[in-house]
Amino acid sequence: MRIIVTGGAGFIGSHIVDAYLAEGHDVLVLDSLWEHGGGRRANVPERASFVHMDIRDENVARIFQEFRPDIVSHHAAQHSVAISSRDPKYDADVNVMGMLNVLDASVKVGAKKVLFASSGATFGTPERFPITESTPQNPTSPYGITKMVTEHYLRFYKEEKGLDFTALRYGNVYGPRQDPNGEAGVIAIFIGKFLKHEGIRIDWDGEQTRDYVFVKDVAKLNVLALDKGSGGCYVIGTNVKTSVNQIYRTLVQISGFEAPVTQGPRRPGDARDAQFDPALAAKELGWTPQTTLLDGMQQTYDYFKALVPA
Numbered sequence: 412m413r414i415i416v417t418g419g420a421g422f423i424g425s426h427i428v429d430a431y432l433a434e435g436h437d438v439l440v441l442d443s444l445w446e447h448g449g450g451r452r453a454n455v456p457e458r459a460s461f462v463h464m465d466i467r468d469e470n471v472a473r474i475f476q477e478f479r480p481d482i483v484s485h486h487a488a489q490h491s492v493a494i495s496s497r498d499p500k501y502d503a504d505v506n507v508m509g510m511l512n513v514l515d516a517s518v519k520v521g522a523k524k525v526l527f528a529s530s531g532a533t534f535g536t537p538e539r540f541p542i543t544e545s546t547p548q549n550p551t552s553p554y555g556i557t558k559m560v561t562e563h564y565l566r567f568y569k570e571e572k573g574l575d576f577t578a579l580r581y582g583n584v585y586g587p588r589q590d591p592n593g594e595a596g597v598i599a600i601f602i603g604k605f606l607k608h609e610g611i612r613i614d615w616d617g618e619q620t621r622d623y624v625f626v627k628d629v630a631k632l633n634v635l636a637l638d639k640g641s642g643g644c645y646v647i648g649t650n651v652k653t654s655v656n657q658i659y660r661t662l663v664q665i666s667g668f669e670a671p672v673t674q675g676p677r678r679p680g681d682a683r684d685a686q687f688d689p690a691l692a693a694k695e696l697g698w699t700p701q702t703t704l705l706d707g708m709q710q711t712y713d714y715f716k717a718l719v720p721a
């Protein structure tokens with residue numbers, strides 16, 4: 412198949428590109444290499460075509476006409492909750508207007524389907540766990556709001572314009588290539604500190620939990636969703652809650668370094684727990700996460716360690 416991956420130079424997108432190439436698909440990456448994102452030109456393998464372009468650019472339609480994709484994997488986004496809170500207009504411009512530009516270009520060129528990187532942030536802070544597809548979406552950040560809104564646009568485009576979709580509501584994705592300098596996941600940030608033999612800060616009491624899903628499992632999911640999950644929105648996680656303290660202890664185990672810890676206050680708006688039950692994705696897409704936290708963290712640690720100059 413011919414597949415365009417927007418955001419394919421980024422952390423998750425680049426692993427999806429690797430998985431599609433391994434399956435023999437033709438891939439074009441469209442990415443602006445946004446300065447506050449995780450996109451790197453070096454993440455895009457030579458066998459994929461690369462176009463350095465903003466998803467809001469009117470030339471997106473021309474690129475789509477030339478490449479004629481069967482599938483569009485939409486992973487480009489303003490991905491920061493903090494930036495979305497400071498600048499909701501920018502968030503909406505990229506995550507809604509940019510996405511509509513991609514959807515219009517997809518319709519024009521007769522693409523069959525869009526795979527969309529939605530988010531667990533669309534649920535806000537629910538009363539009950541685990542989160543499933545029947546949990547009400549009550550986003551508490553502009554980022555969560557735009558991700559939820561775009562799921563509704565996808566339904567509209569399927570109904571009115573015949574463009575199929577599958578939306579994947581990721582929990583906390585982690586793994587090689589995640590930007591440790593941003594406000595990304597705690598795993599990448601901690602590994603960066605451990606490798607520099609620096610101390611780390613644990614906010615709150617460290618017993619707050621997240622559901623960490625390994626990026627290569629997410630890439631496999633995106634292969635399965637190429638021809639399954641028509642019109643579906645799926646909760647994607649491991650159904651396991653992991654605390655910040657557990658992440659810390661696992662890294663001590665992997666690295667042999669007992670990083671000094673300072674305690675920070677609870678960050679405003681920080682949720683206590685997250686847990687995503689992927690039972691529907693298992694049933695309808697045939698996907699279950701395969702990688703244990705220890706194995707995924709070891710792979711991530713080894714990746715970042717290899718980047719440290721000797």
Ligand SMILES: NC(=O)c1ccc[n+]([C@@H]2O[C@H](COP(=O)([O-])OP(=O)(O)OC[C@H]3O[C@@H](n4cnc5c(N)ncnc54)[C@H](O)[C@@H]3O)[C@@H](O)[C@H]2O)c1
Pocket residue numbers: 417418419420421422423424441442443444445446447448449450451464465466467485486487488489490505509528529530531580581582583584585596
């Ligand atoms: N990392 C997670 O845990 C997580 C969780 C839920 C959802 N998501 C979603 O998954 C997708 C990928 O996230 P990621 O963690 O890999 O982040 P990332 O920053 O590594 O990847 C996003 C990519 O989008 C590109 N981009 C940003 N603005 C753009 C624009 N205007 N035009 C073109 N390209 C642009 C960036 O350059 C980057 O390469 C995003 O849509 C994000 O919202 C991520």
